[in-house]
Amino acid sequence: xxxxxxxxxxxxxxxxxxxxxxxxxxxxxxxxxxxxxxxxxxxxxxxxxxxxxxxxxxxxxxxxxxxxxxxxxxxxxxxxxxxxxxxxxxxxxxxxxxxxxxxxxxxxxxxxxxxxxxxxxxxxxxxxxxxxxxxxxxxxxxxxxxxxxxxxxxxxxxxxxxxxxxxx
Numbered sequence: 001x002x003x004x005x006x007x008x009x010x011x012x013x014x015x016x017x018x019x020x021x022x023x024x025x026x027x028x029x030x031x032x033x034x035x036x037x038x039x040x041x042x043x044x045x046x047x048x049x050x051x052x053x054x055x056x057x058x059x060x061x062x063x064x065x066x067x068x069x070x071x072x073x074x075x076x077x078x079x080x081x082x083x084x085x086x087x088x089x090x091x092x093x094x095x096x097x098x099x100x101x102x103x104x105x106x107x108x109x110x111x112x113x114x115x116x117x118x119x120x121x122x123x124x125x126x127x128x129x130x131x132x133x134x135x136x137x138x139x140x141x142x143x144x145x146x147x148x149x150x151x152x153x154x155x156x157x158x159x160x161x162x163x164x165x166x167x168x
Contacts, residue, residue, distance in 0.1 A: 103130035
């Protein structure tokens, strides 16, 4: 007689939700262990010449976000940084068409970072994401001219926000 399977529900976290999307899309996860403090994917560059910067202090979330965005926007170079300070340094040497940043990060939060990045990235091309949303943070983000999305929501929200930001 076959053994009975018992299904245990998984706690849905933003990371698991995004991992499910990455696996469902057929994207193979890369080794997150080799992910340094900052990472710029270089080479001949994308045919469109467009660049997107993603900032998140959680390496696994950063890698999954990068994978989802690379698959959703094949002609766009997706570069990553694990800290706001690393992202600001990258922005000194490269131009980006849009930037996505996590809110909760050490040293400088994503809201402060995106406000500092205002002179390099137009307001409608700066996106703040967080798993810890509250009305006060949403209001402050809107006042700073940022798009605001929740990590815990559908990963398609970030794809849609980036699509809006990359419009000509």
